[in-house]
Amino acid sequence: xxxxxxxxxxxxxxxxxxxxxxxxxxxxxxxxxxxxxxxxxxxxxxxxxxxxxxxxxxxxxxxxxxxxxxxxxxxxxxxxxxxxxxxxxxxxxxxxxxxxxxxxxxxxxxxxxxxxxxxxxxxxxxxx
Numbered sequence: 001x002x003x004x005x006x007x008x009x010x011x012x013x014x015x016x017x018x019x020x021x022x023x024x025x026x027x028x029x030x031x032x033x034x035x036x037x038x039x040x041x042x043x044x045x046x047x048x049x050x051x052x053x054x055x056x057x058x059x060x061x062x063x064x065x066x067x068x069x070x071x072x073x074x075x076x077x078x079x080x081x082x083x084x085x086x087x088x089x090x091x092x093x094x095x096x097x098x099x100x101x102x103x104x105x106x107x108x109x110x111x112x113x114x115x116x117x118x119x120x121x122x123x124x125x126x127x128x
Contacts, residue, residue: 006032007124008050012042012065013057013086022055022086022111029117039063046072051081053124055107058087058098066101073102084123086111 009031013019016037023033034049036042038060046054054072058065065085072078085098088109095106105123107116 006030007052007126008032008034009120010034010036010042010045010049010051010054011086012036012039012054012060012068014038014060015057018057018086018109018111021113022116025111025113025116026120029120031117031120039065039068042068046078046081053120054081054083055086055120056083056103058085058094066098069098069101069103082123084120 009026011019011022011026011033013022014037019035019037023035026033034045034051036045039062042054056065056069060068065087069083072081072083082104083102084105084107085103086107086109087094087098098106107119
């Protein structure tokens with residue numbers, strides 16, 4: 001995949017370790033990655049950068065990932081961006097909750113670095 005064809009992914013996570021880990025794994029896999037620590041920073045990046053996918057932590061400070069997802073899916077300019085919940089909240093019913101909010105998928109934490117790029121490729125509809 002050359003630079004022109006690289007998928008652009010935004011990782012939103014308030015945990016610096018998770019943010020670095022997910023971003024690094026995806027960059028090593030050939031994706032162009034932007035990082036945000038909260039909803040405000042994410043919105044700034046989303047306004048300035050065309051994106052193919054957002055990996056969204058649900059437990060963000062301030063505006064949480066579910067609220068941000070609803071906001072993005074309600075806006076004409078951003079409703080087509082695929083959003084995948086990336087969360088440690090893996091309780092019964094949580095997956096349904098994030099899907100109802102508009103997320104297109106769900107990846108549970110802790111992140112498995114061996115399969116994250118594969119999971120993202122599936123979310124993007126890329127051939128394996």
